[in-house]
Structures are given as structure tokens and as C-alpha cells.
Amino acid sequence: MTDVRKLRILIVDDQSAQTGALCDVLRQYQYEAEGCGSAESALERLQAQSFDLMLSDLNMPGMDGIELVKAAMQRDPDLACIIMTGEGSIATAVRAMQAGALDYIVKPFKASSLLPVLARAQATRSLRLANAELERQLRLNVIELAEANQRLEQARTAAEHANAEKSRFLSNMSHELRTPLNGILGFAQILAADKLPATQLEKQRFARNIVQSGQHLLKLVNEILDLARIEAGKVPLAIEAVDLPTVLQECRMMVTPLAAKHDVSLGFGAVPPLRLRADRTRLVQVLINLLSNAIKYNREQGKVAVACSAAEGQRLRISVTDTGPGLDADQLQHIFQPFNRLARDEAEEGSGLGLALTRRVVEAMQGFVGVESKPGQGSTFWIELQLAPETTQLVQHA
Ligand SMILES: Nc1ncnc2c1ncn2[C@@H]1O[C@H](COP(=O)(O)OP(=O)(O)OP(=O)(O)O)[C@@H](O)[C@H]1O
Ligand SMILES: [Mg+2]
Structure with missing residues (x-):
């Protein structure tokens, strides 16, 4: 115009x-x-x-x-x-x-000599204005370019980070897979060598070891596949309204033998009659891992307490608190990464994938996970999940 x-x-x-x-x-x-x-x-x-x-x-x-x-x-x-x-x-x-x-x-x-002067001045002024607009555009472009560069740099750093994480994951995974495989091969070679003097009892012990290593290997491979599938977003979640008291009762039954074996007592506080938006099987998997960790990495005659509380944004927090050795700041930083077993806990059975899986599963269900812990003072691992719509009222008044 x-x-x-x-x-x-x-x-x-x-x-x-x-x-x-x-x-x-x-x-x-x-x-x-x-x-x-x-x-x-x-x-x-x-x-x-x-x-x-x-x-x-x-x-x-x-x-x-x-x-x-x-x-x-x-x-x-x-x-x-x-x-x-x-x-x-x-x-x-x-x-x-x-x-x-x-x-x-x-x-x-005379007017005739003024008019060209005015016209020239006006032309210069228009040029100045156009120039100022160009400069403004240029400055805008420079800013946009700088922002794009910054985003690119961030993406590059993130990609490098992800790459380093993947490499670390692969090297840890190879190590974890090699240990039971070496066990299997070692015992199998002993059994295969006729010359070795082995009693029937010893042979049975070797065979048992092979089976145990094989089972461990299978569990590892299954969990690695599970982790990879969840990461790729390929795990279909069956989200439904899951009854909290029923699920917690089920988990309690499942971990009671482990608690007895470790001489650890289980305390489930008052469980509100709520329903969570979750995939039932995955929720059980997550809770069993938190509970079994709290039992395994505890002290003799230790305690595990489960508590439920209302959290922000119509969510419910389930906390699992133990009386174990606790974790320092460095351990806390890496605890949800795969294969992050602490040296002190090598005696306990585990693949070091439980918490990594827990985090991914809970996040896939639009929830949150977290941990609070201090060395020597036990740990509290928690998850937060959305309440099923019809029970949100209840928790507000709870
Ligand atoms: N409550 C806890 N207190 C202290 N340390 C813990 C606790 N929970 C987990 N850890 C530490 O974090 C590591 C990782 O736990 P995670 O559940 O991921 O694997 P895991 O229990 O070793 O094996 P699994 O895959 O069978 O669960 C454990 O090996 C242990 O060293
Ligand atoms: Mg575990």
C-alpha cells in the first residue's frame, strides 16, 4: 500500500x-x-x-x-x-x-529553488529510514542466527551426551553378559573333560551353576530388550484405573518371602482407597523392584515402610523407605542409570537394570520417580502417578 x-x-x-x-x-x-x-x-x-x-x-x-x-x-x-x-x-x-x-x-x-532542496532532503530522509529498517532487519537476522546456532550447539551436545551414554551402556552390558557366560562355559568345560576327577555331587553342583548362570543371563537379556523397547516407545501400555490397595497387597505378598529371608520387616501404612492411572503389570513390576531393593539393600532386622501421600497435579506419591546404608550425592546422581550396581551390593542378586526400567516405565505412564537419601540414614525411593479421574476428589480431602 x-x-x-x-x-x-x-x-x-x-x-x-x-x-x-x-x-x-x-x-x-x-x-x-x-x-x-x-x-x-x-x-x-x-x-x-x-x-x-x-x-x-x-x-x-x-x-x-x-x-x-x-x-x-x-x-x-x-x-x-x-x-x-x-x-x-x-x-x-x-x-x-x-x-x-x-x-x-x-x-x-523562490519556491522553484526551494522545492528541489526539499525533495532532495525528503529522498535522503526516506533512504535513512529504509536504511534504519534494513539495519533493524539485519540485527533481527543476526539474533535469530545466534539463537539457531545456540539450539544447534545444544542439540550437538545432547547428541554427544546420548552417544557417550550409549557407549557406556554397551560396554557395561557386554561386561554383565560376559560374566554369566564365562561361568556357563567354565563349568560346561569341566563337565565335558572326562579326565577331570569329578564326583557325582560335584557334577550336580556344576550343572546347577550352569542353570543359575543361564537363568541370570536370560533375565538380563529380557530386561535389556524390555529397556530398549520402552526407550523406543514400542511397549504398548494398557492404562486403566488400577486399585491401589489391591496392587499394594499383591506386591506385599510377593516380597514377603524375600523380606523373611533378609530378616527385614515390612510396614504398609494406611493405604487410601484410590485408583491410579497406570498399566497394572508395569506398576507391579515397578513396586516390586523398589520393594525388593529396599529389602536387599537393607541391614539385618531392618525395616521397610511404604507410605502414600497426595502430590501436586492430582497425583499420588508412593514412597518406599528403608533402613539400609543410604546413598551419597554421587551415587544418587547415577542411581537411575542402567547397570549402576554399587560395589558393596555385588553379593546381592540383581542385574542393575531395575531402577533404569522403573524410571522409564513410570515416565511412560506420565509419572515421576525420585529418591532422597543420606549415607547411613537409609533411602526413600518414590514414584508419583496420576489418580484415576473418579478418585481425585477423595485425595483432595484426604
Ligand atoms: N534402597 C536402596 N538402598 C541402597 N542402595 C540401593 C537401593 N536401591 C538400589 N540400590 C543400589 O542401586 C543399584 C541399582 O539398583 P537396581 O534396582 O537398578 O538394580 P539391582 O537391584 O542391582 O538389579 P535388578 O535389575 O534385579 O533390580 C543396586 O545394585 C544397589 O547398589
Ligand atoms: Mg533392583
Whole structure:
């Protein structure tokens, strides 16, 4: 759309007859002209309204044309200023141009000589404005480019991090797979070597070891596959409203023998009659891992306490607290990573994938996991899951 607005010009001259005549002439040439008798009143006008051009006398009582140009351009750097000067003061007019005026015209002048000066000044002003717009665009582009670069850098760092994680995972996995495999091969070789003196009892022991290592290997492989499938988002979750008391009771029955074996007592606090949005089988898997960890990594005659509490955003928190050795800050940082078994717990059976699976499964169910622990003071592992819609009311009043 073309701009049809008339150009606005401010004429500043202490001789009002001169100003009035000039305004009249310029109005005939499609200018919107306004006159001012002093530099001071011109500045007030410029403050109140925006002008495209200013045509100012050089010598005026009070503030002169040069000072006016400086002050006006400070307010609006794009204002096109032209100085009117007498024959003898051209050198001063040059000073005015150095102060920012675009041009000067020697008095007295005719309209025919003023108009080209105004047109030139206006053209320069348009160029300046276009230039300023280009600069603004350029600055915007530079900012956008910098932001894009930053995003790219972040993506690169994330990719490198993921790559390092994968490599670490692969090397840990090979190590974990090799241990039981070596066991199987070792015992099988003994059994296969006829020359070795082995009693029937020993042979049975070797065979048992092979079976145990094989089972461990199978569990490992299954869990690795499970982890990979969950990570790839390929595990279909059957989300339903799962009854909390029933699930906790089921888990309790399942871990009671392990608790008895480790001489650890189980305490389930008051379980609210709520239903959670979860995949039932996966929820049991998660809770069994937290409970069995709390039992396995506990002390003799230790305790495990399960508690339920309302959490933010219509969620319920299930916490499993133990009286075990606790974890320091470094251990806490890596505890949910795969194969992160602590050296002190090597005696306990496990593949080191339980917590990694727990985190991924809970997050896939739009929940959260976390842990609070201090060395020597036991640990509390917790999960938070959404409540099924019809039970959200209950927990608010709980
Ligand atoms: N409650 C706890 N207290 C202290 N250490 C714990 C606790 N839970 C887990 N850990 C430590 O974190 C490691 C990882 O636990 P995770 O459940 O992932 O694997 P795991 O129990 O070794 O094997 P599995 O895959 O059979 O669960 C454990 O080996 C143990 O060293
Ligand atoms: Mg575990």
C-alpha cells in the first residue's frame, strides 16, 4: 500500500511574515506546513508532533539554527533538517550541516529553488529510514542466527551426551553378559573333560551353576530388550484405573518371602482407597523392584515402610523407605542409570537394570520417580502417578 500522507514540514523563522508566506506556498505543493517563531517553540512542536522535514533560519534570537538542528536530531535522528541562511553566512551553514542538517538554502529564495532542496532532503530522509529498517532487519537476522546456532550447539551436545551414554551402556552390558557366560562355559568345560576327577555331587553342583548362570543371563537379556523397547516407545501400555490397595497387597505378598529371608520387616501404612492411572503389570513390576531393593539393600532386622501421600497435579506419591546404608550425592546422581550396581551390593542378586526400567516405565505412564537419601540414614525411593479421574476428589480431602 502506498503512503498517501502529506509530508509534514516545520518552518522556523523569527520573521513571522516570512514564515507565513512560506507556509502558504508550501501548502500549495501538497505539504502540510506549520510555522514557528523561535527555536524554543519549534522544539515544543517537535515534542508534540512528528515532522518529516524542518526548515530553519540560521540566525535567531535565543537558540540559533545550529543548536536547534542538534536538539531536534537528538529527539528524532531521522528528521530531515534544512538551514536557511543569508549570503554572508554560508560558512556557518556548513557548520549547520556538520551538526546534522542535510542541506542549506540561501535567502532570499523562490519556491522553484526551494522545492528541489526539499525533495532532495525528503529522498535522503526516506533512504535513512529504509536504511534504519534494513539495519533493524539485519540485527533481527543476526539474533535469530545466534539463537539457531545456540539450539544447534545444544542439540550437538545432547547428541554427544546420548552417544557417550550409549557407549557406556554397551560396554557395561557386554561386561554383565560376559560374566554369566564365562561361568556357563567354565563349568560346561569341566563337565565335558572326562579326565577331570569329578564326583557325582560335584557334577550336580556344576550343572546347577550352569542353570543359575543361564537363568541370570536370560533375565538380563529380557530386561535389556524390555529397556530398549520402552526407550523406543514400542511397549504398548494398557492404562486403566488400577486399585491401589489391591496392587499394594499383591506386591506385599510377593516380597514377603524375600523380606523373611533378609530378616527385614515390612510396614504398609494406611493405604487410601484410590485408583491410579497406570498399566497394572508395569506398576507391579515397578513396586516390586523398589520393594525388593529396599529389602536387599537393607541391614539385618531392618525395616521397610511404604507410605502414600497426595502430590501436586492430582497425583499420588508412593514412597518406599528403608533402613539400609543410604546413598551419597554421587551415587544418587547415577542411581537411575542402567547397570549402576554399587560395589558393596555385588553379593546381592540383581542385574542393575531395575531402577533404569522403573524410571522409564513410570515416565511412560506420565509419572515421576525420585529418591532422597543420606549415607547411613537409609533411602526413600518414590514414584508419583496420576489418580484415576473418579478418585481425585477423595485425595483432595484426604
Ligand atoms: N534402597 C536402596 N538402598 C541402597 N542402595 C540401593 C537401593 N536401591 C538400589 N540400590 C543400589 O542401586 C543399584 C541399582 O539398583 P537396581 O534396582 O537398578 O538394580 P539391582 O537391584 O542391582 O538389579 P535388578 O535389575 O534385579 O533390580 C543396586 O545394585 C544397589 O547398589
Ligand atoms: Mg533392583
